[in-house]
Amino acid sequence: GENVEQHPSTLSVQEGDSAVIKCTYSDSASNYFPWYKQELGKRPQLIIDIRSNVGEKKDQRIAVTLNKTAKHFSLHITETQPEDSAVYFCAASDSGGSNYKLTFGKGTLLTVNP
Amino acid sequence: KAGVTQTPRYLIKTRGQQVTLSCSPISGHRSVSWYQQTPGQGLQFLFEYFSETQRNKGNFPGRFSGRQFSNSRSEMNVSTLELGDSALYLCASSLGQGGAFFGQGTRLTVV
Numbered sequence: 001g002e003n004v005e006q007h008p009s010t011l012s013v014q015e016g017d018s019a020v021i022k023c024t025y026s027d028s029a030s031n032y033f034p035w036y037k038q039e040l041g042k043r044p045q046l047i048i049d050i051r052s053n054v055g056e057k058k059d060q061r062i063a064v065t066l067n068k069t070a071k072h073f074s075l076h077i078t079e080t081q082p083e084d085s086a087v088y089f090c091a092a093s094d095s096g097g098s099n100y101k102l103t104f105g106k107g108t109l110l111t112v113n114p
Numbered sequence: 115k116a117g118v119t120q121t122p123r124y125l126i127k128t129r130g131q132q133v134t135l136s137c138s139p140i141s142g143h144r145s146v147s148w149y150q151q152t153p154g155q156g157l158q159f160l161f162e163y164f165s166e167t168q169r170n171k172g173n174f175p176g177r178f179s180g181r182q183f184s185n186s187r188s189e190m191n192v193s194t195l196e197l198g199d200s201a202l203y204l205c206a207s208s209l210g211q212g213g214a215f216f217g218q219g220t221r222l223t224v225v
Contacts, residue, residue, distance in 0.1 A: 034213050043204065044157070046213040089157060100145070101170045102206075102214060104157040 002027040004092050006105025013080050014113050021108045023090035024072040030092040033073045034102070035064060039086045047088075048075070080112045116141065118207050118217035126223045132193040135220045139186050139207030146188040147214060148180060151202040160203075163188055195224045 003026040013019050025033075034049035050057045050064045050073065057064050061080075066073040077084055087109050091102040119138040127133050139146050147170075148160040159172035163182035180190040186207075192199055200223050206214035 036216075043216040043218045046215065049213050091157075100162050100164075101147070101159050101172070102149075102157075103159065104149075106156045 002030060002092055002094065002103040004090060004103050004105045006090050006108060008108060009106065010109045010111070012111045012113065015080060015082060017080055019077045019080050019084070019110055019112075021075045021088055021090070021110070022072060023074070023092075023105050024070075025092040025103075026071065027092070027094055028068075028071065029094040032093040033064070033066060034091050034093075035062075035075050036089045036091065036104075037086045038089065038107075044089060077110075080110075082112050082114050085110055085112045118205060118215055120203075120205055120217035120220050122220060123218065124221045124223075126225060127195050129195055129197060129224055131195050132191060133195060133222060134189055134191045135203055135205075135222075137188045137190075137205035137207075137217055139188070139205075140215060143207035143209055143215075144186050145208040146182055146186065147206045147208075148188070148190050149204045149206065150174075151204055151219070152200075157204070160190065192222075197224050200224045 006023045031052035035047050036044035037047045038044040048059050048064050050066050061078045063076045087107045089107050090105045093102050121136045145164045147162040150158045161180050162170040166182045177193045182188045202219045204216050204219045206216045208214045
């Protein structure tokens with residue numbers, strides 16, 4: 001089955017800096033890669049996603065890149081703000097872009113220091 | 115549009131008991147998945163239902179089961195509870211294309 005590795009497990013940055021979280025996946029059939037943000041005590045929220053036919057996608061301060069050959073994808077957050085502090089999860093799915101089965105990374109605790 | 119609703123929010127059960135959790139998906143969403151979240155194992159897939167049919171199942175024992183009704187609402191059941199079943203149980207709904215949207219979860223504590 002699919003295996004998703006996520007690094008780093010913790011990341012601390014100063015407000016205004018950029019943050020990068022990286023994930024690798026094992027199943028070449030995976031074709032949908034969402035990212036979730038989970039604040040303490042709250043539900044995971046979908047913040048951005050990318051499909052395997054796209055190499056990069058941006059939404060304001062966040063962007064995701066995908067390298068299918070190397071089987072890795074990354075989340076980039078620019079101009080970080082204290083409200084970006086949360087746990088971020090990457091995930092992979094081979095079910096045509098649906099949530100049939102998402103395999104998650106272990107998460108990255110991002111702390112943005114004011 | 116109302117989001118994904120899970121009930122109850124909190125549960126305390128005794129070992130050996132069984133429990134039923136409920137999930138109401140976003141209106142129009144026919145796919146409902148369930149995940150177990152623990153500090154040690156992270157988010158793990160339990161199963162997924164679409165139009166009342168289980169299409170996918172994760173690596174959990176048979177004590178974990180689920181079902182989906184004709185209105186897309188879903189329930190999951192855990193029988194013969196063990197201490198290790200203590201976790202946050204999350205359901206997520208989807209149109210079938212695109213992202214999954216999570217409910218707030220049910221925090222289950224087994225004592």
